[in-house]
Amino acid sequence: MSRIAPLEPPYAPDIQEQFDRIMRGAPPLTLFRVVAGNARAWEKFRAGSLLDRGPLSLREREIVIDRTCALTGCEYEWGVHVAAFANAAHLTDEQVRATVLGDAGAPCWSAGEQALIAAVDALHASATLSEAQFKVLSAHYDDAKIFEIILLCGFYRTVSYLANGLDLPLEATAARFPS
Incomplete structure (x- = not known):
């Protein structure tokens, strides 16, 4: 088990929408569930904007x-x-x-x-x-x-x-x- 407990479903609608966008329908990773439990950390994590492809192959x-x-x-x-x-x-x-x-x-x-x-x-x-x-x-x-x-x-x-x-x-x- 993680040192900080991950969120458990059902997730708040905005969190569920973010998980769906990142995971494309797959269940969210433990990492995302743990970080999303801290609103500031989750916002900063997502603000990194490096979960997309970018210019590299x-x-x-x-x-x-x-x-x-x-x-x-x-x-x-x-x-x-x-x-x-x-x-x-x-x-x-x-x-x-x-x-x-x-x-x-x-x-x-x-x-x-x-x-x-x-x-x-x-x-x-x-x-x-x-x-x-x-x-x-x-x-x-x-x-x-x-x-x-x-x-x-x-x-x-x-x-x-x-x-x-x-x-x-x-x-x-x-x-x-x-x-």
Whole structure:
């Protein structure tokens, strides 16, 4: 059980509408039910506006999210994303495993994806990109995508803090970290 109890149905109509929009009819995740129990936190969480696709492809977006969650040890969110999006993002089993256990130079990634993972790793380690790292990243991604990459790293680090700090139980249908 989570350290803070999640909302239980029936949900207030406005919350139900927000869950339906985010989850597209599926039952809401424990994360959403816990955060929605605190009106200010839920408003801030949703105001991040990073639950939409944005300028990155689904594949690029999922690589950023999966790697960020792996680096923060957030099996909860990593598992939710792998279960929900890995197939649609055309991530192979080897690539999914590499988001947790591989390095940025793993041969399963294209040059652009290696630059993407190296940027996620750098942001996680030092909260910045060196000139050389930025140059490599910008050789593959335009300014809009670079903003999105940085924002996603920060947003999913926050999501990881929430899931890990509140000790959310893993979703039954979520993937598990590879050993």
